Amino acid sequence: MELPQFDHTPYYCEENIYNLCKKLSSSGIADAQASHLFVVFISNHNKQIPLWHQKASHRADGVILWDYHVICVQIKGSGDAPQVWDLDSTLAFPSPLPSYVAQTFQPSFQLFPEYQRFYRIVHAPIFLRSFASDRRHMKDPNGEWTAQPPSYDPIIAQDGTIHNLNEYMEIHSGDAVPKLEAKVVNAVSEERLGVVVNENQLQQFFAHASSVTPHS
Numbered sequence: 001m002e003l004p005q006f007d008h009t010p011y012y013c014e015e016n017i018y019n020l021c022k023k024l025s026s027s028g029i030a031d032a033q034a035s036h037l038f039v040v041f042i043s044n045h046n047k048q049i050p051l052w053h054q055k056a057s058h059r060a061d062g063v064i065l066w067d068y069h070v071i072c073v074q075i076k077g078s079g080d081a082p083q084v085w086d087l088d089s090t091l092a093f094p095s096p097l098p099s100y101v102a103q104t105f106q107p108s109f110q111l112f113p114e115y116q117r118f119y120r121i122v123h124a125p126i127f128l129r130s131f132a133s134d135r136r137h138m139k140d141p142n143g144e145w146t147a148q149p150p151s152y153d154p155i156i157a158q159d160g161t162i163h164n165l166n167e168y169m170e171i172h173s174g175d176a177v178p179k180l181e182a183k184v185v186n187a188v189s190e191e192r193l194g195v196v197v198n199e200n201q202l203q204q205f206f207a208h209a210s211s212v213t214p215h216s
Contacts, residue, residue, distance in 0.1 A: 003029075008087045010056065011138070011147040013070040014041075014165060016087045018131055018155060020072055021124045024085070036075040037124035038188070038209065042117055043068035043171040049117045051104050053090045062090055068169045072124070073097060075209055082206045097206060105199065118171045119202050122194035130192050132157040133165040171196055180204050 004027045007019045021037050024030040030037050042049055047067035057064040072085040074094065083094035091103055101107065105117065134154045138146050156162055175196040177184045185208045188194050197205050 003093070006087060007150070007152075009148070009150040010088075012135075012150055013068075013088060014131070014133060014168070015150060015155060017070045017072050017085075018128065020085055020087065021128060024072070024074070030074060034124040034128060038073045038075070038206075039122045039124055039127045039194075040071050040073055041068060041120040041122070041168050041171060042066075042071070043120075043169055044114075044116055044118050045172045046114045048115055050106075050109075050111070050115055052106055053103055055088050055090055068171075073121075073206060075206065082209075097203060101203060107199065116173065117199055118173060118176055118196055119199070120168060120171050120175075120194055120196045121188055121205060122168070122192075123189045126189070126192055126194075129158045130161075130164070131155060131168070132161040132163050134163040136163060137165060167193060173198075177201070180208075182208070185209060 004023055006016070006023055008016050017039055021030075021034050021039065024037060025032055025034045042051070049066050049069065050063055051066055051069060053062040054064045054066075055062075069088070074083045074085065076083060081096040081098055084097050084100040085094045086100070086104070087093075089095070089100075089104065091100060111117075132155055135149050138149060140146055154162070157164065176198045177195055180197065180201045184195055185205060188209075
């Protein structure tokens, strides 16, 4: 697949994925309404989640402890595995969801409870309308940048909101749905902040996500 150039600013994964969703839609790799794309925020109450095969890692296995991370999952045709777009990963770009999960999350690796990962899944059409960040989270107490920001202007939501990133990245175990039912999968196309699932429910969600009604 001939891929377009994607913007990537280290440590600004949420903005990278926002722009990636727009580029996938405008380039024809995804549908124009982005209805088959989902933005996934990964975090937990302690803001400590281990991910493997990450470019920012200094270890041979690529493991790093992020406070949160953001990826895009694209639903493909019937019988095709969903694809994961992760601009910070050293794996294939994109990667089939099952192999991405196996290599990035290492499910067989027993994690202490404080490192358990949870996933906020947001339908991309809603995310592209609603997300906003003025990058305040990337400034230290003295107002200095902790990492150089992107060169383009901060993202403002369609309703004029200038910052709501904290609402997406605040993820707690109690937010996770107790059971992944059809109504939960359908709710992601209606809820601004999507739904939160645990790691065991992640692939199950996308196995059923083709039933989500696209909203423009």
